Amino acid sequence: MLKPDQLLARFGGIARGALLQTYGSTRTQLAQAARAGTVRRIRQGVYALPWLDPRIISAAEHGGALTCAAALRAHGVWILPDPNDEIHVWMGAAGRKHHGRCECVAHYTPGTAGLGLAPAPQALVHLYRCADHETFFAAYESAWRLRLITASDRDRIRRELPKSAGWLLDLARGDADSGLESLLRLRLHLLGIRLDSQVRIEGVGRVDFVIGGRLIFEVDGKLNHDGNMRHKDLMRDAAASALGYETLRFDYAMIVHDWSTVIAAILPALERARD
Numbered sequence: 381m382l383k384p385d386q387l388l389a390r391f392g393g394i395a396r397g398a399l400l401q402t403y404g405s406t407r408t409q410l411a412q413a414a415r416a417g418t419v420r421r422i423r424q425g426v427y428a429l430p431w432l433d434p435r436i437i438s439a440a441e442h443g444g445a446l447t448c449a450a451a452l453r454a455h456g457v458w459i460l461p462d463p464n465d466e467i468h469v470w471m472g473a474a475g476r477k478h479h480g481r482c483e484c485v486a487h488y489t490p491g492t493a494g495l496g497l498a499p500a501p502q503a504l505v506h507l508y509r510c511a512d513h514e515t516f517f518a519a520y521e522s523a524w525r526l527r528l529i530t531a532s533d534r535d536r537i538r539r540e541l542p543k544s545a546g547w548l549l550d551l552a553r554g555d556a557d558s559g560l561e562s563l564l565r566l567r568l569h570l571l572g573i574r575l576d577s578q579v580r581i582e583g584v585g586r587v588d589f590v591i592g593g594r595l596i597f598e599v600d601g602k603l604n605h606d607g608n609m610r611h612k613d614l615m616r617d618a619a620a621s622a623l624g625y626e627t628l629r630f631d632y633a634m635i636v637h638d639w640s641t642v643i644a645a646i647l648p649a650l651e652r653a654r655d
Contacts, residue, residue: 384413385429392496394428394440423478426495435467440495442479444471447487447498448506449515455500458522458559460515460636468506470498485510489540500528505540517548518562524554560599560635564589567639573650584620587627591646594653596620596627599635626653 384405388395397410410427413419419427422440433454439446446454448468453459467484471477472493477486487506498506500523508516520537523529529537538549551569556562557577565575568591575597579590589597598613617627626649630642 383418384410384427385418388419388427388429393432394422394426394436394495396495397425397427400427436496438467438482438484439469442467442469442471442482442484442486443475443477444469444486444493445496445498446470447503448485448510449519451497451503452500452507452519452523454497455503455523455528456526457500457519457528458562459519460511460559460563462511462515468510469493470502470506501533501537504529504537508541508545513548514563514566517552517566518559520548521552521554521556521562522559524552525556560632561589564597564635567643571643573646581620581623581625583623584616584625587616587620590625592650592653594625595646595649596625597646598627598629600629600631 381404382390384400387400387403387405391399397405397407400410401407410419410421414421414427417430420430420432420437422428422437426440428437428440433446435450436446445451446467447470449459449462450468467482468487469484470487470489470491470493473488473490475486475488475493487509489502489505491502497503504516504520504523507519511519520529524534534549538546541549548566551566556565561575561577565577568575573592576590576593577588578586580586581590581596584596587596588599591597600613613629620627628645628649630645634642
C-alpha cells in the first residue's frame, strides 16, 4: 500500500483527503504523515507535499486551483513577463472562499474547480480577462502549439470569450515557432504588415523572419554577439544585401520592452525596400 506522500505524488502533489482515503490512506495515517512533515495539511480535508509550488498552496487555501498566467506558465506556455505577482484562483461556478484577508483574484466561471493547476483552456479564458491582447494571443498560440488545447477546447474558449475577441482567435495559428513570433505577428498585423517566419533564402540560408517580402528581421540570442557566430551573421547579411534584402537585427529585450525603437527602424526600412 502506498504511503500518503507517495499517493500525493501520483496526484500532482495535492489532493483532498477523501480521494486519498479511497486509495487506502486512513485519517490516522494522514494525521501521522502531517505530524511527521512528509505531507502538509493545507486546510480541512486538503493535503499537499511540502515542496509544492507555494502559489498552488495559496490557491488551494483560498478554495480552488491556480489559474491565469501562473498556471499557464507552469503548463509550459510562453507568457510575457509580468511584474504583478497576484495569485489567481479558479473557484468554479460557485466555489467557497476559505482564505480570510488575502489578495487573491478569484475567477468564478463554469465548471468544477479542482486543486493544483487549472486546465490550460480554462486558464486562457481567465487570462483574457486579466491581461492585454498581446499576452493572451501569445499564450493562446503557445498552448495550441504545445497541444494543450484541442479543437473542441478552442470552440469552447471562443464561446466563453466576448465576441470582440473573435479577431484574435481568427488570427491565431497552431504552428507559431515561439511566443516571440506570435508577438511580432500580432503587432505587425495591426499595422497591416505581413510577417513570414523561418524563411529559407537561396544563397543566405534560413532567417528568423521576413517582413513585407524584402526585409530580413533577425532576433539575436545571448550568444550571437561576438566570435565565430558574429562573423557568420555578417557573412549572411552581406549575402542577403547582394540579393536586394536589408537585414535588421534586434535582441529579445528590445522587441519585448522597447518596441517603439524597433518599429521606428522597421517602417523606414520597408519604405526603402519598396523603392
